[in-house]
Amino acid sequence: METGYHILQPGTIRSSPYVYFTAELTHGELEAPVGVVRGLRLHNVRIDQEASFVRLSTGTGVQVRLYVDLNDCPDQQTTELLRESHSGEIRLDSPARKIFVNLHKHKYILFVDEKGILCSIPLLLLLAKQGIQTEVYYVQSYAKDSPKTLKRYAKSLDIPVRIIREWKRPSLSILLAERTIDTQLVVICRWPLYNNLVKLARELGFAKEDIEGYDNGDKEESVFCVRCYKLQRKPVESETSCLHCGASLSISNHYSERLEAYLGYVLCKE
Secondary structure: OOEEEEEEEEEEOOOOOEEEEEEEEEEOOOOOOEEEEOOEEEOOEEEOOOEEEEEEEOOOOEEEEEEEEHHHOOOHHHHHHHHHOOOOEEEEOOOOEEEOOOOOOOEEEEEEOHHHHHHHHHHHHHHHHOOOEEEEEEEOOOOOOOOHHHHHHHHHOOOOEEEEOOOOHHHHHHHHHOOOOOEEEEEEEEOOHHHHHHHHHHHOOOOHHHEEEEEEOOOOOEEEEOOOOOEEEOOOOOEEEOOOOOOEEEEEEEEEOOOOEEEEEEOOOO
16 A cells, blocks of 8 residues: 655765655555665656655654665656655555564664665664664675765764675674674575574574564575475475475475475375
8 A cells, every 4th residue: 555745855865876855644654664665656657666764753743764776766767856856745655675673672783785775774764863772784795895875874873884795604603692682683685695694693592573674686495395305496386396206295385494495295196
């Protein structure tokens, strides 16, 4: 369901491709405090690209801060529309990704890569406004990958950003093991980095409810054959054949965290 807003103030993040709109809710209900939508409508023009948001409650109602990366714009006309819109109406799709914030936590630790910057910016704003201690760890995707926009924005909020150049389980284990008490972990990274970080955090004592975030990109899901106990890549279809024993399998909706796979039950042949 769409939500509608009246633009109060546009803006830009200095020396970056990001524009933002502060807007007041006019109809609908926005439940998630932070998230990402897959599309929006500005002045009745449909724009199919991701935008992130943060809900800002005021004494007179509900406001949002909406962020868009102009580098992701499909064409120059859309870019100009976003740059030049200083007032008017904006409508948002239902959130495709949501992050719920626990304001009772003493500290937040955020792991993010290049694809997660869009959603991390509104989250950092909310945490800063609430005075919650926050640490950001940026995971490089390649050698010269530099999160200039994220570092500049976080610095304006007095939040440190540290660079992780490669996955090193021992050093990350030490980092997380010292912070399991009263800490919320947020992971917004590509799969399988997201999966590895969440698994490590759970092993070190983070409860399931103490881990927020989502994976970006293609998720590598598996099916576990209950006949031969082996794994294979999960297809789009609800039925498949085991690549190892040849059994015809019905893929259930049950995901086993222990096996890290969906269960594939043997189909009964009449």
